Amino acid sequence: MIVRAGRPSVHALALAGVAVLLLAAAAALPLDIPPLALLACPFRAATGLPCPGCGATRAFHFAVRGRFGDALAFSPLATAIAAVLGLHAVWTALRLAGLPFAPRLEDTPRARWLAAIAIVANWIFVSTQGRV
Amino acid sequence: MLARCPSCRNTFSTDRPGRQDCPVCGKPLVVPEPPVASPAAGIDDLALEPSGTPWERRAELGFFTAWMQTLQQALLEPAKLFASARRDKGAAQLGFAVLNTSVFWALGQILERPLLIGQRDQLRRVLEGMSGNPDVAPMVERLLKAQLLASSPSWVVALALLTPVFTFVLLYVNAAVTHGIAAILGQAKRGFPATFAACAYACAPLVLLAVPACGSIVGLIWLVALTGIGMKVTHRISAAGAAASVLAPYFVLCCLMFAAIGTLTLALRRAVGQP
Numbered sequence: 286m287i288v289r290a291g292r293p294s295v296h297a298l299a300l301a302g303v304a305v306l307l308l309a310a311a312a313a314l315p316l317d318i319p320p321l322a323l324l325a326c327p328f329r330a331a332t333g334l335p336c337p338g339c340g341a342t343r344a345f346h347f348a349v350r351g352r353f354g355d356a357l358a359f360s361p362l363a364t365a366i367a368a369v370l371g372l373h374a375v376w377t378a379l380r381l382a383g384l385p386f387a388p389r390l391e392d393t394p395r396a397r398w399l400a401a402i403a404i405v406a407n408w409i410f411v412s413t414q415g416r417v
Numbered sequence: 418m419l420a421r422c423p424s425c426r427n428t429f430s431t432d433r434p435g436r437q438d439c440p441v442c443g444k445p446l447v448v449p450e451p452p453v454a455s456p457a458a459g460i461d462d463l464a465l466e467p468s469g470t471p472w473e474r475r476a477e478l479g480f481f482t483a484w485m486q487t488l489q490q491a492l493l494e495p496a497k498l499f500a501s502a503r504r505d506k507g508a509a510q511l512g513f514a515v516l517n518t519s520v521f522w523a524l525g526q527i528l529e530r531p532l533l534i535g536q537r538d539q540l541r542r543v544l545e546g547m548s549g550n551p552d553v554a555p556m557v558e559r560l561l562k563a564q565l566l567a568s569s570p571s572w573v574v575a576l577a578l579l580t581p582v583f584t585f586v587l588l589y590v591n592a593a594v595t596h597g598i599a600a601i602l603g604q605a606k607r608g609f610p611a612t613f614a615a616c617a618y619a620c621a622p623l624v625l626l627a628v629p630a631c632g633s634i635v636g637l638i639w640l641v642a643l644t645g646i647g648m649k650v651t652h653r654i655s656a657a658g659a660a661a662s663v664l665a666p667y668f669v670l671c672c673l674m675f676a677a678i679g680t681l682t683l684a685l686r687r688a689v690g691q692p
Contacts, residue, residue, distance in 0.1 A: 294507070295507040295508045295511070296507050296609055296610065296613060299507075299511060299585070299589055300589055300593065302585070303585070303586050303589040303590065306582070306586055307586065307590075392600055392605065394603070397600065397601050397602075397603060400597070400600070400601045401601050404601075
């Protein structure tokens with residue numbers, strides 16, 4: 286829901302900064318040399334199954350390069366999070382420039398269930414598609 | 418004012434409280450007195466916020482005293498500290514966490530360089546011995562390069578200077594993940610600023626990052642425990658709700674933190690010929 290709002294809070298500004306840093310790191314760091322090359326999931330190594338976060342690094346890597354098909358194939362949830370981070374950074378910049386509106390997330394039981402289902406569905410997708 | 422008849426359940430408008438008859442069904446009822454509006458009502462519940470932690474009152478206490486008292490309360494009386502944290506002091510809480518963590522993290526990196534030089538050389542010799550194995554040679558080469566690079570003086574200084582940035586990112590990622598899980602579990606009763614206060618002051622034990630070798634492990638375990646206490650107090654939720662909110666994201670973060678160790682273990686197992 287979009288509501289009228291004043292200037293962004295300290296946390297909104299800081300989260301926008303974190304979003305920019307994470308997306309910049311995903312754009313700048315290559316996957317095949319350290320530190321990203323050293324990342325491997327111990328849960329997957331132990332069980333043979335990906336963990337809920339598996340594929341997120343590669344999804345971010347492809348999402349910031351505009352290869353959304355590849356990003357979605359690795360982790361739809363991480364791709365959505367990358368898009369939300371970008372959107373938050375842009376929206377916060379617009380609010381600093383004077384936009385008097387802000388998105389407001391409603392904390393309802395329905396929203397909670399949707400979030401939980403999204404995490405589980407993403408995990409099932411990552412486990413069954415086998416791209417990670 | 419609006420009133421509801423307990424007999425016919427109809428809502429009607431009346432201009433006075435007290436005993437009267439329902440205009441719809443005619444039965445007698447009592448309209449309660451309207452609540453007295455408090456001066457703070459309608460402004461914000463920030464007016465009911467506590468006085469603030471010592472760090473949030475550092476202007477009156479002095480920088481060093483405020484930091485020491487905050488550290489002391491976080492380590493020895495965490496419930497008292499979290500109960501006094503204000504949700505509108507996010508910038509101060511961010512400052513405490515970034516300052517505390519980055520100073521001692523940088524100090525730890527600098528101290529570890531001379532103190533653990535023997536251990537690093539031993540690891541390098543093991544890795545160099547493995548580099549003859551064609552299955553692991555590329556991985557070992559990369560590890561050797563990364564280790565040599567990371568232990569060079571210029572990189573130690575660069576990493577020490579970058580620690581505030583890493584701390585800032587990790588703090589917000591930790592707070593966002595913790596808050597997301599708490600929200601899914603219905604435990605985020607008082608918004609993101611309450612979760613952030615818990616996560617920021619929970620960084621107090623990271624002073625142990627200055628202790629080489631074991632300090633980081635002890636500090637991180639203490640941080641998890643303090644985050645749980647913080648979530649319980651700042652959101653006013655049950656201990657079980659706080660534990661669930663805090664431990665679930667650490668499962669994911671543990672995966673990330675031990676990712677490099679997992680890779681190294683696999684490489685070592687392959688090198689010694691185990692499947």
